[in-house]
Amino acid sequence: MNIPKLSCPRIVIIGGGFGGLSLAQKLSKKDVQVVLLDKNNYHTFQPLLYQVSTGGLEPDSIAYPIRKVLKDYSNFYFRLAEVQEILPKEKSIITTIGNLTYDYLVIATGSETNFFGNKEIEKNAMAMKSIPQSLNLRSLILENFEQALLTDEMHERDALMNFVIVGGGPTGVELAGALAEIKKGVLPKDYPDLDTRRAQINLVQSGNCILPGMSKKASEKAEEFLEKLGVEIWTNTRVTSYDGKTVTTKTDLIFNSATVVWAAGVMGSTIKGIDAEELLARGNRIRVNGFNQIPSYPEIFAIGDVACIENKDTPRGHPMMAQPAIQQGKNLGENLVRLLDGEDLKPFAYKDKGSMATIGRNKAVADTKNFKFQGIFAWFVWMFVHLFFLIGFRNRAIVFINWVYNYIRFDREARLIIRPYNRDYSQFKD
Amino acid sequence: MNIPKLSCPRIVIIGGGFGGLSLAQKLSKKDVQVVLLDKNNYHTFQPLLYQVSTGGLEPDSIAYPIRKVLKDYSNFYFRLAEVQEILPKEKSIITTIGNLTYDYLVIATGSETNFFGNKEIEKNAMAMKSIPQSLNLRSLILENFEQALLTDEMHERDALMNFVIVGGGPTGVELAGALAEIKKGVLPKDYPDLDTRRAQINLVQSGNCILPGMSKKASEKAEEFLEKLGVEIWTNTRVTSYDGKTVTTKTDLIFNSATVVWAAGVMGSTIKGIDAEELLARGNRIRVNGFNQIPSYPEIFAIGDVACIENKDTPRGHPMMAQPAIQQGKNLGENLVRLLDGEDLKPFAYKDKGSMATIGRNKAVADTKNFKFQGIFAWFVWMFVHLFFLIGFRNRAIVFINWVYNYIRFDREARLIIRPYNRDYSQFKD
Numbered sequence: 029m030n031i032p033k034l035s036c037p038r039i040v041i042i043g044g045g046f047g048g049l050s051l052a053q054k055l056s057k058k059d060v061q062v063v064l065l066d067k068n069n070y071h072t073f074q075p076l077l078y079q080v081s082t083g084g085l086e087p088d089s090i091a092y093p094i095r096k097v098l099k100d101y102s103n104f105y106f107r108l109a110e111v112q113e114i115l116p117k118e119k120s121i122i123t124t125i126g127n128l129t130y131d132y133l134v135i136a137t138g139s140e141t142n143f144f145g146n147k148e149i150e151k152n153a154m155a156m157k158s159i160p161q162s163l164n165l166r167s168l169i170l171e172n173f174e175q176a177l178l179t180d181e182m183h184e185r186d187a188l189m190n191f192v193i194v195g196g197g198p199t200g201v202e203l204a205g206a207l208a209e210i211k212k213g214v215l216p217k218d219y220p221d222l223d224t225r226r227a228q229i230n231l232v233q234s235g236n237c238i239l240p241g242m243s244k245k246a247s248e249k250a251e252e253f254l255e256k257l258g259v260e261i262w263t264n265t266r267v268t269s270y271d272g273k274t275v276t277t278k279t280d281l282i283f284n285s286a287t288v289v290w291a292a293g294v295m296g297s298t299i300k301g302i303d304a305e306e307l308l309a310r311g312n313r314i315r316v317n318g319f320n321q322i323p324s325y326p327e328i329f330a331i332g333d334v335a336c337i338e339n340k341d342t343p344r345g346h347p348m349m350a351q352p353a354i355q356q357g358k359n360l361g362e363n364l365v366r367l368l369d370g371e372d373l374k375p376f377a378y379k380d381k382g383s384m385a386t387i388g389r390n391k392a393v394a395d396t397k398n399f400k401f402q403g404i405f406a407w408f409v410w411m412f413v414h415l416f417f418l419i420g421f422r423n424r425a426i427v428f429i430n431w432v433y434n435y436i437r438f439d440r441e442a443r444l445i446i447r448p449y450n451r452d453y454s455q456f457k458d
Numbered sequence: 459m460n461i462p463k464l465s466c467p468r469i470v471i472i473g474g475g476f477g478g479l480s481l482a483q484k485l486s487k488k489d490v491q492v493v494l495l496d497k498n499n500y501h502t503f504q505p506l507l508y509q510v511s512t513g514g515l516e517p518d519s520i521a522y523p524i525r526k527v528l529k530d531y532s533n534f535y536f537r538l539a540e541v542q543e544i545l546p547k548e549k550s551i552i553t554t555i556g557n558l559t560y561d562y563l564v565i566a567t568g569s570e571t572n573f574f575g576n577k578e579i580e581k582n583a584m585a586m587k588s589i590p591q592s593l594n595l596r597s598l599i600l601e602n603f604e605q606a607l608l609t610d611e612m613h614e615r616d617a618l619m620n621f622v623i624v625g626g627g628p629t630g631v632e633l634a635g636a637l638a639e640i641k642k643g644v645l646p647k648d649y650p651d652l653d654t655r656r657a658q659i660n661l662v663q664s665g666n667c668i669l670p671g672m673s674k675k676a677s678e679k680a681e682e683f684l685e686k687l688g689v690e691i692w693t694n695t696r697v698t699s700y701d702g703k704t705v706t707t708k709t710d711l712i713f714n715s716a717t718v719v720w721a722a723g724v725m726g727s728t729i730k731g732i733d734a735e736e737l738l739a740r741g742n743r744i745r746v747n748g749f750n751q752i753p754s755y756p757e758i759f760a761i762g763d764v765a766c767i768e769n770k771d772t773p774r775g776h777p778m779m780a781q782p783a784i785q786q787g788k789n790l791g792e793n794l795v796r797l798l799d800g801e802d803l804k805p806f807a808y809k810d811k812g813s814m815a816t817i818g819r820n821k822a823v824a825d826t827k828n829f830k831f832q833g834i835f836a837w838f839v840w841m842f843v844h845l846f847f848l849i850g851f852r853n854r855a856i857v858f859i860n861w862v863y864n865y866i867r868f869d870r871e872a873r874l875i876i877r878p879y880n881r882d883y884s885q886f887k888d
Binding site: 029030032068069070086087088089091092093095096099105107108125126159160163170171174177178179180217218219220221420421422423425426429430433439441442443444445446447 | 529537648649863874
């Protein structure tokens with residue numbers, strides 16, 4: 029990789045997500061060379077992917093060019109590349125565009141969908157962890173309704189209008205709520221020749237409540253909101269397989285569905301070379317110490333979803349969300365400067381800013397350290413927080429306009445099949 | 459196709475472009491059944507495709523869901539389908555989703571890129587007539603610069619940063635201007651480790667001036683504006699081939715380029731079944747009479763780009779642009795109502811509202827019947843007219859915000875490679 033060799037130390041960051049970018053920002057104006065690698069040329073604001081899938085937002089408004097974030101920094105190099113292997117002994121990495129040596133390496137690769145080894149579900153269900161995946165889901169949802177018009181067989185039509193969302197965490201809850209609002213506000217007008225009241229939105233959760241990471245009150249209220257919107261909630265229901273037509277569960281419950289979204293788990297996106305048995309914690313995350321350092325490779329760090337700081341407060345690591353990644357990125361950035369200045373490092377201390385999920389218009393739930401609140405106020409806070417953490421003025425303005433428009437008009441205008449998903453519908457015909 | 463048979467006449471419209479939609483609007487509240495077919499579920503605002511290609515606009519803001527246009531009309535049926543053949547004797551059509559009979563058929567299929575039979579150019583050059591094509595071009599442009607960073611070979615790097623736009627009509631001129639502005643405003647900041655001054659934008663025109671359809675003054679001024687922006691203009695230069703690496707011309711002039719955009723011609727998108735020799739005019743357009751009717755099939759009509767009304771005022775038909783399509787759609791809508799009421803039809807009379815092209819910030823050229831003007835006023839008029847003809851309040855608002863943002867910040871923020879184009883770069887290495 030033709031990156032000039034400077035006299036200052038080279039810090040290589042893998043991944044331009046929340047963690048990688050907040051780290052990079054801390055290293056501007058320091059006497060280091062920073063090389064940021066990502067397989068995309070943009071940062072993805074993952075918390076709003078479900079709105080891309082449901083036609084509420086355009087993908088370009090939740091993506092931001094990484095080069096633009098770095099444009100005012102000196103000694104910053106971005107390369108569009110995927111890292112294939114880390115060679116810790118040689119302090120170098122192998123990438124799709126050549127090899128590169130490092131003085132310090134930061135793994136900020138985030139997470140990917142965890143299908144828990146079930147190949148059939150992985151093949152047939154939709155994931156929603158990236159913009160192309162979200163656009164595929166958007167195309168599929170719209171194609172299903174177009175397809176439903178082409179058959180007179182009720183069971184086929186029902187399967188095409190039956191949505192199964194597996195996983196009752198924030199992603200599943202937010203997607204279910206958004207689909208329910210489309211069912212109510214958009215479908216009857218778009219498909220007057222289809223009885224869209226028969227469309228079903230099923231939220232399936234293996235545990236005994238939805239939003240298990242939040243308070244009991246939030247969980248109950250979210251359930252109430254979703255039921256009011258017409259979502260069927262199936263708790264204590266573990267999905268066992270999906271062949272593209274039928275979802276089977278541990279009980280005799282089955283769903284015939286053309287659209288299964290798998291939001292039941294994520295796992296760290298590790299890279300070959302450091303994924304040795306002893307280094308990985310639960311969920312394929314890299315075990316790091318309180319400085320986000322891999323104990324056996326002191327010049328390699330991991331932050332965000334892919335990192336797991338196991339201590340007594342967080343025996344399973346921090347939640348795989350934006351906040352820990354942002355905070356770890358900032359802390360590591362300051363620590364790297366301290367390290368180069370020969371100062372003592374400060375261990376990471378997580379400031380829990382709480383968690384939230386939105387269900388629909390005027391309906392959200394929020395837990396903070398001191399307050400737990402639900403309803404319209406939580407919904408306003410949710411919107412404000414998401415606008416605040418979006419990168420870029422243009423993106424904020426456009427997301428804001430879309431939200432105002434969608435709110436006033438009960439609409440979702442980005443219901444466009446720009447690239448068809450081309451699902452095979454033949455299995456729905458007997 | 460399961461569309462109910464009503465007692466009123468069935469009018470089938472093929473294509474939801476400017477022509478098809480303005481026709482459909484005239485048929486609302488009339489005692490007819492209207493079936494609109496399109497291979498996309500959205501209307502494309504083609505005049506702004508070049509801004510999608512150059513990262514100035516998101517694709518979703520120039521696309522509009524067709525179902526939403528029709529939502530308040532009764533007896534309207536939209537189907538996502540491609541029409542494969544027309545059977546005029548049986549008054550029916552064959553489509554990808556089944557057959558359908560019609561009482562009246564309107565062909566509003568628009569136009570596609572005309573490669574004039576040159577298969578090698580068709581294979582290797584980029585077209586820009588649809589949203590997916592424009593997004594492919596956007597990805598390719600950005601990928602080229604990422605690729606340019608990976609080589610130290612100057613000739614390879616130059617080829618990757620060398621853009622050749624073939625065709626000096628409005629599309630070619632607007633694309634060349636937009637690329638020149640990116641070169642100036644975006645590239646130096648995004649690629650500090652690349653000498654982007656070496657990037658070249660070549661506009662190649664076979665005739666002796668650019669914008670040949672406009673006034674001499676407009677043509678000259680556009681040339682002046684483009685040259686000021688650093689675009690190389692090659693008039694009287696006919697491109698003969700492009701193998702993916704080298705553009706050859708009729709003279710000994712060649713260009714080594716990774717990106718060739720073919721904007722040198724369009725042709726009508728006709729459908730099997732009526733494309734008999736005697737029915738087609740120059741440019742693959744369907745010959746129709748003054749009522750947009752195909753003389754040998756009185757119940758079949760054609761409007762817009764695909765139709766050619768050959769009379770003494772327009773021996774080669776009307777220009778293949780939005781305005782004739784919109785006006786023919788409206789006139790045909792009124793005529794179909796007259797036809798059903800047993801009244802006399804009114805022949806189409808084109809109101810030429812003039813033509814325009816924008817080159818860059820504060821730089822546009824406009825010709826109207828009485829005035830020809832260039833510069834900042836023309837640029838404001840251009841923006842106003844385009845916002846006016848965009849469909850939907852949300853799209854207008856978002857395009858407007860993008861324009862204001864791009865203007866103030868000299869920026870283009872949608873420079874995102876959402877779906878890589880995956881060009882084969884191996885041919886650029888020796």
